[in-house]
Amino acid sequence: MKRLARDEGGNVLPLFAAGIFPLIALVGGAMDISIAYMARSKLQKACDAGVLAGRQSMTGTQFGDSEKDQAKKFFDFNFPNGLYNTKNLKFNVAQNSSAASELKGTASADVPTSLMRVFDYTEISISVSCNAKKDLGHNDIVMVLDVTGSMNDNPSTGGGSKISKLRTGASGLYRALEANDGSTTRYGIVPYSHTVNVGRSLRNRDIVVEQQYVDGYFYQNRGRTYFANNGLKTVHINQSSWNIGNGGGNSGGNRQGFRTSGDACIEERASNGYSSNPIEYADTVSLEDVDGVPANGNDSAMQFGRYDPGVQNGHTQDGCPSEATTLREYANETAFNNAISNATARVTGGTYHDIGMLWGLRFISRNGFFASDNPETRGQYPVNQHIVFMTDGKLDTGPSLYSAYGVDWLTDRMQGSGTQTQKHVNRFESICTLAKSMKVTVWVIALDVTNVDDIKKCATSDSHFHTSDGSDLEEIFETIGRGIGNLRLTE
Known part of the structure; x- marks a missing residue:
């Protein structure tokens, strides 16, 4: 018996038997907790994606x-049912009762x-919350x-003119x-064709008094039409179509x-740095072209x-679109719709x-003609600037x-x-580039247009370009x- 008591042979087996359960608990717990952690991380991302998508669609x-x-x-999509063998998957999303612009979500x-089943721990419950606004x-x-x-025409899909759809x-x-x-x-509206109707938004000093126009007349010869070009004529504003006296003079x-x-x-x-008599335009546009203002009422350049x-001679087509309006708030949708209809x-x-x-860029620029009305912030919050450009051709x-x-x-x-x-395409692209450099986000809508090469690149990115039939x-x-x-995300 004394020899048996001193004999250490075979002790490993009972020691192993005694330590196997703590080892299982240690390794199994680490593995199960690791899986639960990965599942919870994935659940959080899915919850975030859900509330963001819901808020974006509002x-x-x-x-x-x-x-x-x-x-x-x-x-x-981000957490398919059964991922990590999960059960009882739930996702709930609702509007914040105290802030209608925010969505609150929970997932479990x-x-x-x-x-860990060996120790009667059959599952680990996970839950997350997420907010988006x-x-x-x-x-x-x-x-x-x-x-x-062409906006009077019907689009390829029919159903009324393009202007009515706008x-x-x-x-x-x-x-x-x-x-x-x-x-x-706030919304500004610039209807455009071959010119823009912006005079009411400017000051008197922004309009030239003596202006050059083409002088001459059309005539017929052997069934063909010709134009006799007599050069340029200078017309004082008193002799214009808006002369209240309706007859010239001074x-x-x-x-x-x-x-x-x-x-x-x-x-x-005229473009900045180019001749103003006679007028010349560059096929690019500079910041000074956008923001430069007359120094006084005599600054004709x-x-x-x-x-x-x-009073302009030598043309066969003309027209003046409706008046543009600078940035302003509209009390309701009806007022906004009326403004669009008028424009x-x-x-x-x-x-x-x-x-x-x-x-459009002049109206929204924080310098130049409308600088005092275009602040960077209101209160403590920034003012984001956007141009929405829509054309059908x-x-x-x-x-x-x-x-x-x-x-x-x-x-x-x-x-x-x-x-x-x-030249005009180059000028348009130059203006778009300038707008984006001024941190104005440019959205472009091509309405029933088959060739969008000239206008797509104006958008801030591909996601800011849209086509419509x-x-x-x-x-x-x-x-x-x-x-x-x-x-x-707010959480």
Whole structure:
């Protein structure tokens, strides 16, 4: 018995038997907890994706079944049922009762254990919460809208003219941004064709008094039409179509009468650094071209001309779109829709993208003509700037069309290389590049356009470019509205 008591042989077996259960607990617990941790991390990402998708799909602060379905779809995609062998998977999302612009979500599941079952721990419960909202921020949006003659045509899908679809579809943008959360959204509207009607938004000193126009007349010879070009003539504003005296002379008409006539379309001023007599335009646009203002009422090089078909000779087509409006708030959707209808009332002329985009940028610039009305912040919150540019066609510069750049075939004001149309394309692209360098987000809608090469690159990115056949225009405006603002997670 004494020898047996001193014998140490065979002791490993009982020691192993005694230590196997703590070892199983240690290894099994680590493995099961590791799996549960990975499952919880994946569940959190799925919850975040769900509330972000739900919030992104909301129009304004409206949250219903379709938005819930969108949130659920993104949650299910990121955490499929049965992932990590989970059971009792649940996801719930709802609007925050105290902040309608915020969504709150919760997700939970049970992760089965493996080795820990030995100790009667069959599952580990995991749960997460997630919130998403759009930051309180203010938005300034200038809508640059094509109102050229082709907008009276029906799109390829039919169902009414393109201009009628624009008038009803633009409301989608307003609805998507309508929110009672303390933020402010302002809209400017620039209808454009071959010129823009912006005189009412300017000051008297911004309009030139003595202006050069083409002098001459058309005549027939052997069945063909010719133009007798007598060069340029200088017309004082008193002799313009807005002369209150209606007969010339040096009294009666004035800049105020022109600006408030309702027909105050403009001829664009000369490019910075180029001749202003006669006028010359560069095929690129500089910051000074956008923001430079006349020093006084006699600074003719920095002033805009009067678009006056009554005194301009040598053209076969003209027209003045409806008045543009600078950035302002609208009390409700009806007021916004009325503004769109008024801005698109006149559908006429050729397609000069560059003049529309240039004035859209002037309206939203934080320097220049409207600097005092375009602050960087309101209160402590930033003001985000956007241009929504919509057109139904390629840039089209008819040679005998009287545009904001004069009568091309007679005045030849555009400088640069290539065709007249290519010069204007270059100018348009230059304005788009300048807008993006000024941190203005540019959205582009191509309405029933087959060739988008000239306009797609104007957008800030591919995700800011949209095409429409006319039937989905309202949905596209809503999509743009949902994309404006800063969407973020709050938990």
